[in-house]
Amino acid sequence: MSLIWIVGLVFFLAFLAPFIDKRLGKVSGYLYALLPAALFVLLIRLLPAIIDRHFIVRSIDWFPLLHVRLSFYLDGLSLLFGLLITGMGTLVLIYSGYYMQHYPMRGRFYFYILLFMGAMLGLVLANNLITLFVFWEITSFSSFLLIGFNHERPEARAAALQALLITGFGGLAMLAGFVLLGNVGGSYELTDLLQNGAVVKSSKMYVPLVLLIMVGAFTKSAQFPFHFWLPGAMEAPTPVSAYLHSATMVKAGIYLLARLQPILGGTDLWQFSLGLAGAMTMLVGAYFAFTQTDLKKILAYTTISALGMLVLLVGMGTELAITAMVIFLIVHSLYKGALFMIAGAIDKTVGTRDIRHLGGMWPVMPIAAVATFLTLFSMAGLPPFLGFIGKEVIYDAKVQAPQIAVYLAILAVTANIFMVAVAFLFGHGVFFGKRKDPPKIPKEPAIPLLIGPAVLSVTSLFMGIYPAIITQPLVMPAIDAVNASPVDLHMKLWHGLNLVFLLSVITITLGLTLFFFRKRATKALRKFNQRYFKIEFTDLFRRLVENFLSFTKRHTEVVQHGYHRFYLMLIFIVSSLLVWYQLYHTRGWGFQANWEEIPFYLLGISLLIITSAIGAVFTRSRLVAIVLLGVIGYAMAFIFILYGAVDVAITLILVETLILVLFVMVIYHLPGYMPKYSRPASRIRDGVIAIVFGGFMTALVLKAEFIKLSPPISDYFLKEAFTKGHGRNIVNVILVDFRGLDTMGETVVLVIAAIGVISLLKLKPKKKEEEE
């Protein structure tokens, strides 16, 4: 079956989900799990081909002009992610079947989560960068809709917006990076780019494109300093946290970095940036997890820490580091998904997930307790769990890393000490100690809520004891894909007594110590946080948005202030500047007026016009001003007569007379003299603007007068008006025949103006509307 169908089927089910839900009610949740389960089996069946390096490529054209193809590619890495997505998806959907059964808008929930599943599968299977980006963005938006699922809570809305803006910001940077990468590498197809790594790395666009793509990956995978949206995302219903915000979506950034490692990796920039971001994230996450009290927040911060670890490992890029990355990826998805589901199950049955109100649940919910402890051991990296192997390989990779080995090992150990402590804190806080005052009477969570954790913890145990079942078919092909060369790997629980084992022992001992002194430690750390670490990133972000808004608000009032005269003034000023600039730019046209050819009466009329204009500006009497304006109009008409355009002159005289009469009628109701409305300063300002604007018009007209680039077409009208237009009055022929369409248009303008006048007079608003 084609890869396109895998993605398409999930989308199809997503769109059907609301309707299925309407028909089948609350059982529908379990039903949806069948699809990812089937796809999981399907992908398993593709394993042998992948192990033999028969990678699958399928593509159809989408936007050929810009080389966007709907192309898909299945190798070890995408297969591993595909299994994670479908496998976890199956468990999460079963879990949701119970968890979400009484939620309103259940249909929409399944729509969003299936939409996400389809997009996430598309993301890891895509071979074309732009197609990958399309799926990438869809995961961001389905995440947004799911975080805000309890949409009447302001916190949920704010968290959804925050997550979307941060991942959206990263997405835009990444798009820019992809376009650059496509330009440099000559293709958007990953399979082509994998051949062109050297070309990309030597290009001068390498630095910007790597940084842009990194921003995209870091925002998605919650790397410091973009990490804070992830704890906020805990507003989403728990199945979402388990699925999107620990097992799959937040790993999209890791996936991308691992995928691009053979193309972009290996440079100092790559190693340094990923190393720095990863290490910071790892420490910040582990540290803050320790002082949390909400179970989901604890898990969110440990997820951040784990993501940091993964980025760090990708950045190191050695064979061992990539091995560690792949194993830890599996480990983390298994235990973190399970823990989220348990946190949700406890929340559902007990009514709280605040660790301060929990405790002593062990006797009432033994199954949950066993599942929890199995996963926590894996998280803490205790043998014989897969988590132990994961941690061992990580230490191994770090110890063997060149140069900076010591620092990296110290960082990793520090982070892991906190992890161990947090794991015990979590388990102890919920199941042991004194029982506090939970809102509901505790009992064993319902079976569907426990299926997921049980399956995951047993898997983790099983894989820890028999690591061979995943090394050959799963881990090696994935490493192969990242390193682009086959590797030989043997994983086992017991590595012998060496430095790495020693580090493991130190980690667990110190972690337990920290756990035993938890009360004093948390108190001290909280105090320390209060004093030195008071940065609340969410607050910072909120303040940033608020400052932006108040900035734009002030700014809007400056721009769109509502004073009409200033709008016009600005338009005139800018226009004048632009035109004067252009006049200056194309200067050099000759200005050769032959003053002697201009008849004296024309000079006289011009003088009359100028003095009237000046007089109209300075007079205080309304009547005088209007009469002077009339003089200007009639004088202009006279000029037209002098040049033989009698009909234009007649029209102008008619219009001038009409305006004069109208004006006189209007001022009849006004006082005869105008008071001074404006201050001298603004009058001078207006005068300057008027002169500058009028000045360029004059200059332009003079320029047009002296530049004749080609003969006018009007000779044709003179010649043909009678012969072809059958009229003696050329102007008439032009108006009704040569350019009849213009006349028709202008006639329409008049009709509409008339309708407008009538509507203003007749169509008055009703009282109510006026008040509005």
Add this chain to the structure above:
Amino acid sequence: MENLLMLPLVLPVLAAIVSLFAKNSLNFRKASGVFFTLAQLVVAVVILVKVYRDGILVLHVGSWPAPFGITLVADMFSAIMLFFAGLIGFTVSVYALGLMDERRLKFHFYLLFNILLLGVNGAFITGDVFNLYVWFEVMLIASFVLITLGGERKQLEGAVKYVTINMVSSMLFLAAAGLLYGKMGTLNMADLAMKLQNDPSSNLVASSAMLFFIAFGIKAAVFPFFFWLPASYHTPPVAVTALFAGLLTKVGVYAMIRFFTLFFIPLGGIWKELFLITGGLTMLIGVFTAASQYDIRRILSFHIISQIGYMIMGLGFFTPLGIAGAIYYMGHNIVAKTNTFMVGGMVSKLKGTFELKSIGGLYKTKPYLALLFIIPAFALAGVPPLSGFFGKFILVKAGFDSHHFFVTGISLFVGLITLFSMIKIWNEGFWKKQPEEADEVVNYAEKKVGFALVFPSVVLALFSIGMGVAVGFFFDFCMTAAQQLLEPSAYINAVLGK
């Protein structure tokens, strides 16, 4: 067959005449108003197909040969724009059936509507500078009367600002046309292009070009000439705003692209830089001013400005991809923007207000309305696989290809702020609980949106999806248009018959 080009002008005029004669039958006026817009859409589709298949269509009105008479020309660019004008004309006219009050409908609403389309259609297909001026006037007067129609105080206030600033544009346009005629002796576009191409001193028309830039810039609402738009667009009934938002500013952009590809940019000078700077500032100022608004119509209005910036930027790249991207973006924006206004209108019909602070709860009570909103809103914000994403992607690609990194970066950043504004409407209007103190507002508002409101919005939403999913198909038209624009000889030969 060339006479086909007359139909986009004849049909609306016919609609107006019929409407004037059907004095007392409101239903007849409604039916004929919608019928004629549908007819225009059909004609536009026929023209688009024909131009795509057979090349540029030319009609010499009255059989007066170019450059002496008026020539109507439809190349791909014109045909595409004509199509979108038809689409918006038809959908908004249906929408108006469900939203416009009877008083306005009786008072020649559909007549004015069709005449506005006459101006828009005319502007898109004329091949003559002065004739373009005439169509601008037709548009201006029709839109002015549509803004004032109903005579509410705020409508008149908005209309005054609208008309005075646009009159400045008309004045500058007329001056520029006159000056150009004075220098060149012709106003036929193809003739102008040919004469300017062959003239060594043709950069002397640059000052007229600057006047055109300002005149069209005011029409297109670019920085710093946009003030009329936010001052007036929120005042008339939303069906009117939806029509304006889709089409009016785009006519300015159309004219800008037409003039500067055909005559002015090839002459050299600072034009490309001017477009890039203007485009960048327009994008920024639009989103910044929108961010702090709380009235749905005002948010959307400011975003019109911002998105004009993208088109101007595409013109500034002046590569086939850049111009094709600008055209694609125009089409996308016309559809999505009109649709967001339509949904805004439905919200206000349900809630009695456009003010986000007193709206809420629509996600719960009206899920399909939420869906109808999120499609055009996400399209505007550039979310894949909707049309806006590809518009953005094409322009980014064009920008990087032509090494304009800075302004392209701005365009991406602006996309993020656009997303913020759209999510604001979503969070406040749809997700938030209905604020209780606003209950009295809700009570008198009608509670249902009818088929007439939903149908056009669905059509446009499907179009936003289609333009994204089938981007290859749609962009093919835009690319052909851009190639014709950058190789004006085909246009010139088609008009002048050489």
